[in-house]
Amino acid sequence: MAADQELKIVFTGPMGAGKTTAIRAISDLPPVSTEVINSDKETHAKSTTTVALDYGQLVLDGGTTVNLYGTPGQERFSFMWEILCRGALGVVLLIDASSETAMADFRTFIEYFRRIRYDQPFVIGVGRHLSQDGYHLEEYAKELSTHEIVAPLFEVDVRHREDVLLLVQTLLCVLEAQVVEASHAS
Amino acid sequence: MHPDSRRFSQTVTNAVNRYLSHFVASNPAVTMAVLTSNDGFEIAAQPANRASTQRLAAMSSSMRALSDALVVEAGMSKCRTLLIESEAGAIVVFGIANTEPSMSLAVVASASNPLGHTLWACRNCCSLLEDVLKSG
Numbered sequence: 001m002a003a004d005q006e007l008k009i010v011f012t013g014p015m016g017a018g019k020t021t022a023i024r025a026i027s028d029l030p031p032v033s034t035e036v037i038n039s040d041k042e043t044h045a046k047s048t049t050t051v052a053l054d055y056g057q058l059v060l061d062g063g064t065t066v067n068l069y070g071t072p073g074q075e076r077f078s079f080m081w082e083i084l085c086r087g088a089l090g091v092v093l094l095i096d097a098s099s100e101t102a103m104a105d106f107r108t109f110i111e112y113f114r115r116i117r118y119d120q121p122f123v124i125g126v127g128r129h130l131s132q133d134g135y136h137l138e139e140y141a142k143e144l145s146t147h148e149i150v151a152p153l154f155e156v157d158v159r160h161r162e163d164v165l166l167l168v169q170t171l172l173c174v175l176e177a178q179v180v181e182a183s184h185a186s
Numbered sequence: 187m188h189p190d191s192r193r194f195s196q197t198v199t200n201a202v203n204r205y206l207s208h209f210v211a212s213n214p215a216v217t218m219a220v221l222t223s224n225d226g227f228e229i230a231a232q233p234a235n236r237a238s239t240q241r242l243a244a245m246s247s248s249m250r251a252l253s254d255a256l257v258v259e260a261g262m263s264k265c266r267t268l269l270i271e272s273e274a275g276a277i278v279v280f281g282i283a284n285t286e287p288s289m290s291l292a293v294v295a296s297a298s299n300p301l302g303h304t305l306w307a308c309r310n311c312c313s314l315l316e317d318v319l320k321s322g
Contacts, residue, residue, distance in 0.1 A: 032259070034251035036224040039287035049225050052248035052255075076226055076244040 008067045008087050009171060011054070012113065013094035014105040015044050015073030018127050018158035020054050022094060023068050026164045027056025031068075051077060053084060058168065066168060075108070082116055090121035090171045094158060095140070098128040103135055103143065110147055121178065122151040123171040125163070129155045194319075199230070201318045206232040209311040215275070215299035216307070221315065222247055224288040246279045246292035253279075269305075276301055280312045285319045 011019045023031050034052035038044065054070030069084045071077070085091070091113050095106050106124075113120050126140060141153055152170045156163040194202070202221060210216050210232040220231040222243035231239035246268075253265040268279040275296040282289045291312050295304045 032255050034248070034255055036247070036251055037288060039223050039225050040227065051224070051226055051244075052251045072248070074226070076240070077248060079241070079245060080248055 005064045006067065007064060007089055007172070008069065009090050009092060009168065010069050010071060010084050010088045011092045011094060012071040012081065012109060013073060014096065014099065014101070014109070015049060016046050016099070017073060017094035017096045017105075019070040019073065019094055020050055022092070022125075022158040022164045022167075023054045023056040023070050025158060025161045026058050026168065027068060028059055029057045031056040049074070052080060060172075064172075066172075068168075078112065081112065085113070085116045089175050090123070092123050092125060092167045092171060094125045094127060094156075096128050097126050097135060103139070106140060106143060110144070110149065114147070114149075121171065121174050122149065123167050123174065124151055124153045125156040125158065125167050126153065127156055127158055198318055198321065202230045202315060203232075203234075205311060205314050205318065206230055209307065213295070213299070213304060213307045215295045215297075215304055216293055217275075217296060218242065218292075218294040219311070220246070220292045221282075222290055222292055224250065224290060229289065242292055242294070246277075246290060250279050250281070250290055271301070273297070276304065278305065278308055280308055282312050282316050282319070284316060289315075289319070291315065 011022055013019055020033060020035065032055040033050070034054070035048040035050050038046050038049040050070060050072045052072065056068040058066040058068060060066065069088065071081050071084050093109050095102055099105065110122070124140065126137060129137070137153055137155060144151055144153070152174065154166060156167060158164055206219050206221065210219050218233065218239060220239045220242050221229045223229055224247055226244040226247035228240045228243035249268055250265065253268045257263070257265040266281055270277040275294065278293045278295070280291045282291060291308065293308050
């Protein structure tokens, strides 16, 4: 990536997957957050929930600025998914592997974000994967292949800066590879 | 519909619906009024039972949260009211104080009445809602 370049990427995934935490972990600026009290504890026990967006900024060693946008997780806020994807180069999809609905969530987000942009570049971060009942990474990989999507898949702990940086840097590599591929094709 | 709407007594629910209904009926410029939790659930709405009111509830809560973030960024304390004007009318989101869960009233009004009159009517409606919800 060229120095002084500005990029936009989107963090998405279901409620409780760790989008706000991930952006907090790597943002060089104090992140903008729109968390409010979660009043629907029946659906999710989390005390707060993001209702508009998270925003942070990461400056890479070469000088490239990566603008980080986090989406709300609930489908009633899907209008924000579309708004936040405008101008975004790719998506980091976070999944909470310990959730009973992990695989269904995975499908929902893959399908929705692919409707927004068919060739959407994804990087997948699966968190809380140590849960015994959860799906293994291979099962997520299998699901990706049924959608004919090639996307890097990692086990992550989004509280750890290195794990989140790995996701962002991998997404940037995917984007760079696409640019190289396109230039070879032309 | 918000799961917490079951939490309110029938008396409170009836009073909220009555106030919203009266508010819309007595302000012809108002085309829609939605009482919404700050995390985007419709609690009550006039006109009732429309998909568009649920969407307005989610969107207005996002806008409210963004306004709160902007107000904090500007070094002010807390967003009280959000006003969006268009050529055809206005959308106003009023915070309602001291309720559990935290709530707002989102109102869509055409430009047929002076905006000041609509704002005044919204404020009065919010005061009434605040009183009845506190008691609930």
